[in-house]
Amino acid sequence: MISFDEALERVRGAARPLGTEIVAIGVAAGRVLAAPVIASISSPRRDASAMDGYAVREADLSTLPARLRIVGESFAGGGWNGAVGSGECVRIFTGAPVPEGADRVVIQENVRRDGDVAVIEETSDARHVRERGIDFEKGEQLLPAGRLLDKRAIVAAAAADLAQVDVHSRPSVVILGTGDELTEPGTAKERTDAIPESVSLGIAALMTDWGASVAGRERLRDDLPSMEEAAARAVESADLVIVTGGASVGEKDFAKTMFEPLGLKLIFSKVAIKPGKPVWLGRVGTTLVLGLPGNPTSALVTGRLFLAPLLAGLSGRAPDEALKWRAASLSAPLKECGPRETFHRARWKGSTVEILGFQDSSAQQALAEADVLVRQLADSPAVPAGSEIEVLDF
Structure with missing residues (x-):
């Protein structure tokens, strides 16, 4: 079992961009x-x-x-092509080209119109002219390689008059949920021993936040031969396979075993954190395989800590863009930490952070209330209220 920092370092080493492609600007949002x-x-x-x-x-x-004398009108997209001479002016609208000869715009509030004559009774120091190239010049770099095409960057790329952009490939991911007890949401009520399968849906939502596309989502029974077949299909079709559950030591815990015939090579197996100790990462050929715990809170916490930076790196961003820790003030005391580094689910309470009362790894209602993770180092002492702690948006 390795430390969180060591596991994260191994994630950074595995999180390499997958390739590049050219896509239309209209579908480039969220790409790098x-x-x-x-x-x-x-x-x-x-x-x-x-x-x-x-x-x-x-x-x-x-x-x-x-x-x-008013000699013409200039509109955005329909400028006036003449030249303004002495004693002349042109009616003009926002965004319209300033005609040749004119060197300023007088706002309409300062002008009284008398037929074809503009009577200008007062002016200001402002010229109200956006000079050519004042925003950017032809040939200028507007966005660097590695920039995420968020809403602001998309505006700049389109303004550069580009129909297409060169972006990193989006990771293709298959999610395999394991467990005989799991059933599709909406059908669990039909079996007294059934549990709605929620983890893969949450992981799929997290993935889209970090630039991946869901190529498939499959729920597997705890039957090793059929699991091996599913593993082979997933590895063949995806850049990354995510397995949820089946990572303990029970008789039906086949999460790693199902990949062994394919030549699974582990990058790490088990991390000294709470929750999420069973998390693991491996590789089958060129395909990465990430094993997440089956409990919802454990899966979402380890997904945020390991899957998010992994996807960021695979999609062309720096992995650490997904792990922007910051300082916050603790609203109530926090007990000393045990031998595993702990990530507490918490929520903002005004300008401070409040640790949620129910921290069980199977929690789902409490999970919905959490919007931040609080990091507490292994074997660290109790933390008094008002102390500064490290937090990560969750």
């Missing part, structure tokens, strides 16, 4: 750039108006009120 985004146009491409008003020549405003 494999190459920088370089602007193919400038923004704005011409001087543009920042307000609705009138495009004028500064020289014509030396004496106020000024009476300027």
Whole structure:
């Protein structure tokens, strides 16, 4: 059994990007750039108006009120192609190109229209012109390789006039849930010894948060021959296989055994943490296999601690982007820690963190209340209320 930090280091070593592909900008959200985004146009491409008003020549405003003849209109997407001469102006709208000859925009609130004449009675120091290229120039790098294409980055990539982007491949994952007692949610009421299978659904939701696609989800009976067949199918079709349950020492715990005929090589087996000691990671050929405990809380905690950084690395991000620990204040005292490093489920209580009362590894209602994990090192002393502790968004 190894420490949490050592197990995490082995996860970092296994979490290598899988490859790259080119995808349309419209389906690129959530992907990670494999190459920088370089602007193919400038923004704005011409001087543009920042307000609705009138495009004028500064020289014509030396004496106020000024009476300027309106010679045209300029709209966003439909600019006026003439040149503004002395004593002239152009009606202009936000985002429209500023016509040649004009060098400022007077906002419409400061203009009175008299037929085809704009009477400008007052001005301000603001020019209300967005200069060409003030946002970015053609050929400029807008986003670096490795940047997650979140909503803000997608806007920048589209503004660069790119129809496609070069991104890291999305990990394909198969989830195998094991246990004779498990049944599909909605059907457990039909058997007194049945338990709704909830873990794989939670793990699938966690996976999508970290850039993976669910290639399959299968519930397996505790029958070794059929489990071996399922393992072979999963390894063949996925970059990562996740197995939930069956990692203890019972007669029907076949989570690792089902992969042994395929040449399973363990990267680690069991970690000195609570909850989640049975978590393990291995490899079959080029496919990674992650074993998570069957208890819901244990599975979700170990998934957050190990699966999230693993998926981040496989999809082109730095694994540690998934483990951004920060300091928080403890709302109530915390007892001393035992020999295993412990990750307490907790929730925010105002500006402090409150440890949940029910910490059982099978908890599901309490799991829904937790939004943060509190890290407590092995064999550490009790922690008084108000102390600073390490937390991770959960």
